[in-house]
Amino acid sequence: MESKVVGLLGGGQLGRMFLEAANRLNIKVNVLDAPNAPAKQISNHDGHFDGSFKDPEAVKKLSKTCDVVTVEIEHVNTQVLEEISGEVAVEPSWKTIRTIQDKYAQKEHLQKHNVATAESLPLESNTVEELEKVGQKLGLPFMLKSRTEAYDGRGNYPVKSSSDFEGALKALGQKPLYAEKWANFKMELAVMVVKGKDQVLAYPAVETIHEDSICKLVYAPARNVPSSITKKAQELAKKAVSCFWGKGVFGVEMFLNQDDSLLINEIAPRPHNSGHYTIEACPMSQYEAHLRAILDLHLDEEGVQPYRPSVMLNILGGASPQSAAEVAKKATEQSTALRVHMYAKGDARPGRKMGHITVLGSSMAKAEGLMKPMIDVVDEVRRSRTDIPAPSSGSSEPKTKQTKALVSILMGSYSDMPVLDAGVQILEKLGITYETHITSAHRTPEWMGEYVASAAPSGIKVIIAAAGGAAHLPGMAASHTYIPVIGVPVKPTIGDGTDSLLSICNMPRGIPVATVGINNSTNAALLAARILGVAEDEIAESIRDYAEGNRKEVMEKEAKMQQLGWKGAMQEWHAKK
Structure with a gap:
């Protein structure tokens, strides 16, 4: 590997993780920032510079020691970058950084190149x-x-x-x-893009959850978003980055609107908070990717493909100077699966980014389950802060929507509850979380459509819908979502329920609804469990245990019948009745 020296403007947490990647590749990085900056603390050599990365003279001194200059933060002096670009490579280009610094100029530039933005x-x-x-x-x-x-x-x-x-x-x-x-968006997405000498690569589209206008959580890949949309997000991000000059990693934030259209929100010409997960979740972290891009080292698609689903949680400072350290301590005590990154910033200040936690899971639900206790911890830290005004009861600010439920059970009326109780007992026996709602396809169509459309983004994986009579609820639910819907025909007070059964199973092509027997919520729950078990090993194991229990029960009855004989078994059966 050719030994080139990189000059880095800024030595905060992004610089710290950048140097961790550089150290593994034995690449020397000279940092310009304040003494004892977080990045300098893990790279002990005499090539660092103390001073402001906005100071022209300091930048010029740094540039004389490097083969390429890059940035940890875009708020730098682009006039001096333009000046030194004749003597040393500046990546990404000073033109890109200058354009992106002015967010309106950034939007104008994107629109000029036919990139969708607000x-x-x-x-x-x-x-x-x-x-x-x-x-x-x-x-x-x-x-x-x-x-x-x-x-x-x-x-x-x-x-x-x-x-x-x-x-x-x-x-x-x-x-x-x-x-x-x-922007009337339903979700915020982000894509990390790597722009090399002759190729542009995109990491997966991730879902970002913001609180107090700061990124709180990153779900990689984005939850409950069709692959057709995530691919469009990757292509839009690549198109946006391709219209800028120079090489490196870019963080592309975007909105997924209610009509499933995508709009670019902002672009960062550097590694980004939404890409921290790549350190554990991908063969090549965003920091290594940035190094490889600016130094013309090998890049390929395999490097940006994640191993497993992951969740990243930011650790922000609370009311106490030791609040972030306490969060980190609880994470290390909870599970070795939680990977803690602290930024060596000293005492925590309210709202300051002090570190982050990443966890990988065999499925997104598994990763969410491992992270949930730590989300509760950071929520408690946030509640202790006095610098955040309490939300008013009428506040329209977006809130983090989370649910433990994997199955949603819908019924048209209160009278359907006894029919569904058997299915609820199955879900509880298998350890599957659920939520229940009463809604009608005819009497509350707006509420029904609104709820079903929001079910998948909130984490629901399967819907069980029970209805009698015309039994439109399961079919209408299926028309508002793309997750599986299981219909349970309910026997009405008049008739045997056949009309309900036929109404549910005779759905038009393109809107499938799985249909079980009349009043058979047991099978609906078991089918929901089997659907979930395809991706959830623990649920699959519960289903196997349930099936084994049924097998043992049948074999025990077979043994008793052979022991008592037909007449003896019948006498025992009548006695129990």
Whole structure:
């Protein structure tokens, strides 16, 4: 391997993980940042520089010791990067960093290259009158954003009505601003893209959950998103990155809208919080990928393919200076499957990124189960903070939606509960979590459609729907989701239930509904368990135990019949009746 020296502007947590990857490849990295910065602490050599990565003279001194200069953060002095680019490689290009620094210029550049992004308008002046003009063009609500020096939600302000105008201007100060059309998204996705000398590779599309405008959780791959959409997200991310100059890793954040369309939100010209999971989950971490890209080392598709599903949880500072260390301690005590990364930042400050935890699972449900106790821990840390205003009862801010339930049981009326009780008992016996709801395809069609459409994103894997009479509930549920729906025909007060059975099983092509016998919620629950068991080893084992129990019960009765004979067995049966 050719021994080249990399100069890194910034030595925070991203730089720290970057140097960990560089150390394994025996690549020397000279860091420009404050003394004892997190990245410097794991790379002990005399090539580091103390100072600001925005200081032109310090950057010039660093560049003279390197073959290529790269960045840990995009808020750097691009004028000096342009100046030194004639003597040393700057990756990604100073033109890319300068364009991305100005978020409105970034959006203009993407739109120029036909990359889908939200409609945006620059403010000519930071006045209420200007916001009124913007509101007339974009409509309300809209998002007001700082064009520069904004990150982790800082520099963003949701403008929901004209009453927010003055508050928004006061919060964002006199920075240059732009307004962005409100995106009616149902999920935030992110894709890490690697741009090399002659190829562009994409890691999987991941789901990101934000809290207080800071990334809290990353699910890789994105949960309950069809492969057709995740592939489109990867292609959109690659198209977006391809229109910029230079090499390296780029973090591409995007919105998945209610109509399944995709819009680019923002791009980072560097490794990104949403890509931390790649350290454990992929053959090549985003940090190694960045090194390989800027140094023209070998890259291939195998490196960006994940081993197993994973969940990444950020550790943020709480009310206590030791809060992050306490979270890390609990993680190490809980399970060796939890991989803890601490950033060596000293005492925790409220909301400061202090570390992260990653866990891999044989399935996403397994990974979620392993991470759930730690989510509870960081939630408790957040509740202890006094710098976060308590949400009002009417708050419309998005909340992290989580559920332990894997199966949703729907019924058209209260009277269907006795029919479904046998199935509920099966789920409980197998240790499968569930939730129950009463909704009607005819009396509450809007609520039924809204709930079913949100079931998959919240973690539901299978729906059991019971209905009698015309029995439209299972079919209507299936038309609002792509996860399996199992219909249970219910015997009505008039008739034998055959009409309900036929109504459910005679669904049109393209909208399948699995159908069990009349009132047979036992089979519905067992079928749901078998569907889940394909991906969940623990559930599959429970099903095998259940089947073995049935086998033993039959063999015990066979032995008793042989012992008592026909007449003796019949006498015992009548006695029990």
